[in-house]
Amino acid sequence: MKIEAITLREVQMPLVQFFETSFGRTYSRRILLLTVHSDGANGWAECVAAEDPYYSSEWIETAWPTIKHHLAPAILGRDLQSGAETVSLMAKVREHRMAKAALENAVWDLEAQRKQQPLWKLLGGTLSEIQCGVSIGIQDSIEQLINKVETELATGYRRIKLKVKPGWDVNILERVRSRWPDILLSCDANAAYTMEDASHLLAFDQFKLLMIEQPLWTDDLHFHARLQKKLKTAICLDESICSARDACTAVEIGACRIINIKVGRVGGFSEAKRIHDICQGNGIPVWCGGMLESGIGRAHNVALSTLPNFRLPGDVSASKRYWQEDIVDPEVTVSSEGTIRINDDAGTGYRVREDLIDKLTVRKETLT
Ligand code: OSB
Numbered sequence: 013m014k015i016e017a018i019t020l021r022e023v024q025m026p027l028v029q030f031f032e033t034s035f036g037r038t039y040s041r042r043i044l045l046l047t048v049h050s051d052g053a054n055g056w057a058e059c060v061a062a063e064d065p066y067y068s069s070e071w072i073e074t075a076w077p078t079i080k081h082h083l084a085p086a087i088l089g090r091d092l093q094s095g096a097e098t099v100s101l102m103a104k105v106r107e108h109r110m111a112k113a114a115l116e117n118a119v120w121d122l123e124a125q126r127k128q129q130p131l132w133k134l135l136g137g138t139l140s141e142i143q144c145g146v147s148i149g150i151q152d153s154i155e156q157l158i159n160k161v162e163t164e165l166a167t168g169y170r171r172i173k174l175k176v177k178p179g180w181d182v183n184i185l186e187r188v189r190s191r192w193p194d195i196l197l198s199c200d201a202n203a204a205y206t207m208e209d210a211s212h213l214l215a216f217d218q219f220k221l222l223m224i225e226q227p228l229w230t231d232d233l234h235f236h237a238r239l240q241k242k243l244k245t246a247i248c249l250d251e252s253i254c255s256a257r258d259a260c261t262a263v264e265i266g267a268c269r270i271i272n273i274k275v276g277r278v279g280g281f282s283e284a285k286r287i288h289d290i291c292q293g294n295g296i297p298v299w300c301g302g303m304l305e306s307g308i309g310r311a312h313n314v315a316l317s318t319l320p321n322f323r324l325p326g327d328v329s330a331s332k333r334y335w336q337e338d339i340v341d342p343e344v345t346v347s348s349e350g351t352i353r354i355n356d357d358a359g360t361g362y363r364v365r366e367d368l369i370d371k372l373t374v375r376k377e378t379l380t
Pocket residue numbers: 033067146147200202250301302303304305327329
């Protein structure tokens with residue numbers, strides 16, 4: 013697969029409903045799409061870097077020039093056999109994992125098409141159906157939140173995750189748990205607390221949560237281990253796990269009992285698979301996180317979620333929760349049992365709608 017050209021595009025897509033976390037509210041996405049061109053075929057991927065450097069230090073305006081000036085030149089003109097080969101070629105660039113993941117994953121997509129294989133099988137997937145949960149953002153009122161939870165449960169989602177922050181935590185967990193005593197319920201703080209809040213966080217134990225996601229600093233493992241010793245509820249790490257090495261450390265020191273894998277956060281499918289395997293070997297369940305992806309990133313999350321240790325429902329939910337119209341066909345749909353069925357088509361099984369992408373594109377650059 014000779015990589016002849018790489019195209020970067022920014023598409024702008026308004027969300028059907030705003031999404032609020034402890035670090036802010038998003039109404040509309042600016043999404044960086046990447047295409048690798050080889051012998052008439054196109055491999056696609058989405059860079060999950062956001063509009064602002066709040067979830068992590070990367071954002072769309074760091075990803076674009078990093079790919080243009082450093083990552084694409086390491087890949088262009090190469091004759092590659094696999095997506096995995098891109099990792100060592102890009103290794104001299106420090107961090108910038110979301111940018112790297114976009115390139116690596118696009119080559120995986122190309123590889124799957126070339127080999128006429130489903131991407132999920134190429135990745136080592138075994139599950140033919142994946143379990144879906146939803147992440148529900150901070151709302152303007154508790155009543156609105158209760159309505160949202162009701163709707164998602166009626167749709168069939170198997171796990172409800174509530175975004176929390178100081179002032180929007182025990183009060184909402186109390187209301188949701190008392191209304192639905194038996195559902196799988198979790199929360200995600202996106203690093204909104206410190207060790208000074210430890211005794212406050214212990215109050216979360218009364219709600220029988222499946223997990224508390226990323227309560228403390230984005231770069232911390234040590235204090236999460238201290239907190240996990242005090243908490244009955246499992247800690248799940250998201251932001252703190254950037255590599256397989258981080259996962260090893262976290263498991264060894266007891267910083268968490270569950271890990272959320274986001275392929276962009278960890279730098280691509282190869283590292284995501286490594287983290288999956290480490291967790292599997294240590295009895296740590298994993299689940300696939302989301303970054304408000306378009307159908308292109310979502311299709312990659314679906315494929316990754318078929319690996320056997322993805323034992324908990326992921327934040328991989330239907331396109332229509334996010335978009336009026338998604339850029340893949342068919343759009344991602346979820347059954348009334350809260351699952352996504354996987355098909356055996358070559359590639360992702362979701363066709364990229366280039367016509368619609370052209371209409372949504374505000375900036376485009378082809379590198380050769
Ligand atoms: O922490 O999981 C997170 C969205 C943006 C940034 C961080 C996170 C999230 C979500 C939404 O929780 C998951 C989704 O529905 O895509």
